[in-house]
Amino acid sequence: MSERNPIIAVTGSSGAGTSTTSEAFAHMFRTLDINPAMVEGDSFHRFTRPEMELEKRKAKEGGRAVSYFGDIANDFSALENLFRDFGEKGEGTIRRYLHTFDEAVPYNQMPGTFTPWEPIGADSDLLFYEGLHGGVVTEQNDVARHVDLLIGLVPIVNLEWIQKIVRDTNQRGHSREAVNESIVRSMEDYFSFITPQFSRTHINFQRVPTVDTSNPFSAKAIPTADESFVVIRFRENKNVDFPYYLRMIDGAFMSRINTLVVPGGKMGLAMELILTPLIEQLMEKKQAASQQMDWMQTYK
Numbered sequence: 001m002s003e004r005n006p007i008i009a010v011t012g013s014s015g016a017g018t019s020t021t022s023e024a025f026a027h028m029f030r031t032l033d034i035n036p037a038m039v040e041g042d043s044f045h046r047f048t049r050p051e052m053e054l055e056k057r058k059a060k061e062g063g064r065a066v067s068y069f070g071d072i073a074n075d076f077s078a079l080e081n082l083f084r085d086f087g088e089k090g091e092g093t094i095r096r097y098l099h100t101f102d103e104a105v106p107y108n109q110m111p112g113t114f115t116p117w118e119p120i121g122a123d124s125d126l127l128f129y130e131g132l133h134g135g136v137v138t139e140q141n142d143v144a145r146h147v148d149l150l151i152g153l154v155p156i157v158n159l160e161w162i163q164k165i166v167r168d169t170n171q172r173g174h175s176r177e178a179v180n181e182s183i184v185r186s187m188e189d190y191f192s193f194i195t196p197q198f199s200r201t202h203i204n205f206q207r208v209p210t211v212d213t214s215n216p217f218s219a220k221a222i223p224t225a226d227e228s229f230v231v232i233r234f235r236e237n238k239n240v241d242f243p244y245y246l247r248m249i250d251g252a253f254m255s256r257i258n259t260l261v262v263p264g265g266k267m268g269l270a271m272e273l274i275l276t277p278l279i280e281q282l283m284e285k286k287q288a289a290s291q292q293m294d295w296m297q298t299y300k
Contacts, residue, residue: 002087003289006126006282007146009134011041011197012153013160020225021153021205024271025128028279037086037124041131042097044079046072049112056185067182070189074133076141083146086120086127093117126282135197144200148282151275152201159209159223161216180217203274206231207264228264231255232274248273 010021029036045068047055052066052073059066066072082092096115098104104111120127135144135152144150155163161183168174168182198204207230209223234240237258246252249270251263262270 002146002148003285005087005090006148006286007083007087007129008036008126008149008151008279008282009129009147010151010153011129011132011134011136011201013132013155013194020268021271022130024268024275028272028276029128032276032279032283034125034279034283035121035123036126036128037092037094037120039082039094039127039129039131040096041079041129041133042068042099043095043114044075044131044133045097045114046075048114052112065185065188067186067189069132069186069192069194071138071193076133076136076138076143079133079136080141080143080146083127083129083143087146090120090122090124092120092127094120125286132194133197135200136193137196137200138193144197149275149278150201152198152204152206154198154204155207156209156213158213158216159207159228162213162219163222165216165219166222176217202235204231204233205267205271206233207267225264225267230262230264230267230270232260232262232270234258234260245270245273 010025028034045052052068055066055073059072068074082094086092095117096103098107098109098111098113098115100111104113107115109115129147133143134147135150137144154160164183165176165179168179169176207228209228211223211227213219213223233256235258240258242254242260245260246254249262249266251266252270253261255261260270
């Protein structure tokens with residue numbers, strides 16, 4: 001972690017409210033006049049889409065499993081190096097993984113490929129990561145230790161499966177059988193690399209539907225935000241103004257001493273109320289650290 005070059009990471013799987021989260025952070029960054037370096041977790045995949053298909057076939061023949069949740073398909077060392085370099089020097093290189101033809105056409109590339117690596121802008125105020133592995137820890141890598149504000153964004157698992165099934169069949173052309181197989185294949189990596197991160201986060205936002213999702217494999221539609229609650233768990237209670245949140249968010253209530261529950265449609269509001277002052281604190285520390293460094297260089 002670095003006070004001069006703070007890092008915010010939102011980690012978690014699909015279906016928890018990714019679009020709401022992106023809009024909330026974009027609004028907070030505009031309001032606070034922050035210029036973030038945006039990092040997409042998918043850019044740290046090891047393989048292009050054709051290469052990943054080959055890896056899946058090889059793994060299946062060898063009686064193993066490979067998924068985008070695990071260390072085989074992702075370069076955790078490169079991700080940790082980026083976080084470390086940015087924290088120490090405000091530097092690093094980033095790229096994008098192009099999921100669709102719409103994303104790929106401006107680069108004159110095919111979907112399922114990567115853009116070239118490019119340096120992070122020197123005028124970036126902080127690094128903002130959104131993806132699967134912002135808090136991952138393995139025997140070789142500890143990405144979480146470099147993050148100043150680690151946020152978990154996770155649906156309950158049935159909702160996550162519904163999101164994946166509906167998205168991959170409707171938008172990416174996969175059959176239900178292929179999607180179901182991929183869910184089964186990824187379970188070991190999910191248990192090993194994804195779920196442990198949510199014990200390291202500072203705050204978790206967990207989306208819980210209020211409609212029947214007991215058989216996710218027969219679902220035809222994703223529960224809407226208004227058909228959900230969001231369970232918000234704080235790792236530490238110190239300086240958390242729960243009475244203020246309860247006054248400001250209609251329908252909110254406390255389920256535990258460290259847990260706030262809000263209607264799903266209020267998730268964006270809750271994120272801004274909770275996270276804006278935390279981001280302001282990071283920026284205040286950044287300014288103070290920069291002033292101290294300038295003073296030290298002046299009086300060397």
